[in-house]
Amino acid sequence: MPAPRTVLLTGAAGGLGTLMRGLLPAYGYELRLFDATPIKGEPDAITADLADKEALREAVRGVDAVIHLAGISLEASFDKILRANVEGTYNLYEAARAEGVRRTVFASSNHAVGFTPRPQGDDPLIPIDTPRRPDTYYGLSKCFGEDLAQLYWDLHGVETVSVRIGSCFMEPTSVRMLSIWLSPGDCARLLHAALTAESVGHSVVYGSSANTRLWWDLTSARALGYEPQDDSEQYAEKLVADQGELDPDRPDHAYLGGSFATDPPRWPH
Ligand code: NAI
Ligand code: 15L
Numbered sequence: 452m453p454a455p456r457t458v459l460l461t462g463a464a465g466g467l468g469t470l471m472r473g474l475l476p477a478y479g480y481e482l483r484l485f486d487a488t489p490i491k492g493e494p495d496a497i498t499a500d501l502a503d504k505e506a507l508r509e510a511v512r513g514v515d516a517v518i519h520l521a522g523i524s525l526e527a528s529f530d531k532i533l534r535a536n537v538e539g540t541y542n543l544y545e546a547a548r549a550e551g552v553r554r555t556v557f558a559s560s561n562h563a564v565g566f567t568p569r570p571q572g573d574d575p576l577i578p579i580d581t582p583r584r585p586d587t588y589y590g591l592s593k594c595f596g597e598d599l600a601q602l603y604w605d606l607h608g609v610e611t612v613s614v615r616i617g618s619c620f621m622e623p624t625s626v627r628m629l630s631i632w633l634s635p636g637d638c639a640r641l642l643h644a645a646l647t648a649e650s651v652g653h654s655v656v657y658g659s660s661a662n663t664r665l666w667w668d669l670t671s672a673r674a675l676g677y678e679p680q681d682d683s684e685q686y687a688e689k690l691v692a693d694q695g696e697l698d699p700d701r702p703d704h705a706y707l708g709g710s711f712a713t714d715p716p717r718w719p720h
Contacts, residue, residue: 465486541599556642560590630666634679656675
């Protein structure tokens with residue numbers, strides 16, 4: 452497939468969308484922005500909800516690929532998750548199929564496997580084909596998105612890389628994040644690899660940097676050509692001094708999903 456040039460970025464007003472708006476143009480992409488929230492200083496951004504099928508058809512028309520970040524990014528009621536993450540993702544894929552878009556990158560999450568016990572001591576890294584164990588309705592919606600992507604590949608030939616993102620923020624802010632941090636620079640590298648790798652079909656990858664304390668296996672991400680450059684360990688001394696090491700007896704330290712598995716942070720709206 453020829454390298455995509457014009458890329459629809461959904462969720463462009465959000466935290467990750469804002470970071471990627473800053474970093475992806477350096478790879479040669481022209482971004483078309485989409486979000487329910489208006490984006491200051493971006494008069495051409497499409498302000499629409501994922502429920503708006505007409506707006507989605509127009510948004511995907513003529514793009515080479517889609518990066519789908521939009522949706523509820525924390526725990527919420529089942530109804531809210533259903534509308535934004537399940538129906539919204541379906542609406543996007545249906546628009547992409549109808550307009551002939553061949554490649555999508557789906558922002559899945561570590562919370563699709565959040566109830567997986569985290570590795571301790573010499574335990575092996577978590578493989579990408581570990582059984583899914585969502586820790587929330589939010590994580591469940593990411594399982595749905597991965598399955599939807601598989602269906603659209605098998606049925607319609609729309610390719611997707613589903614990226615189970617760890618924590619993508621400027622810096623890790625917890626000891627757990629030392630294991631799953633995806634630096635913004637590595638996120639852009641991974642998205643670029645996912646957009647340009649040949650013949651991905653539907654591939655599922657973990658999204659994190661080359662962290663010393665890594666919990667999962669990055670082989671499927673590296674197979675796309677992703678070479679992470681960053682390591683969270685530079686933040687470890689301060690975070691461990693402030694918070695202590697993870698305590699195996701604490702339920703919120705026992706699973707990949709951290710506190711999502713016990714007392715999930717909730718979507719504010
Ligand atoms: P965020 O909450 O900052 O941004 C989400 C964006 O989606 C917001 O701008 C919001 O307005 C938009 N949105 C929500 N519902 C919408 C709808 N129905 N129609 C149109 N737009 C809608 O989230 P963040 O951190 O930027 O994450 C982006 C994506 O990556 C999300 O799908 C999230 O689940 C996923 N992810 C992010 C991680 C991270 O560390 N930032 C970790 C794992 C997954
Ligand atoms: C996610 O899926 C959330 O969208 C993000 O806000 C973080 O909480 C991240 O997981 C995490 O697990 O740290």
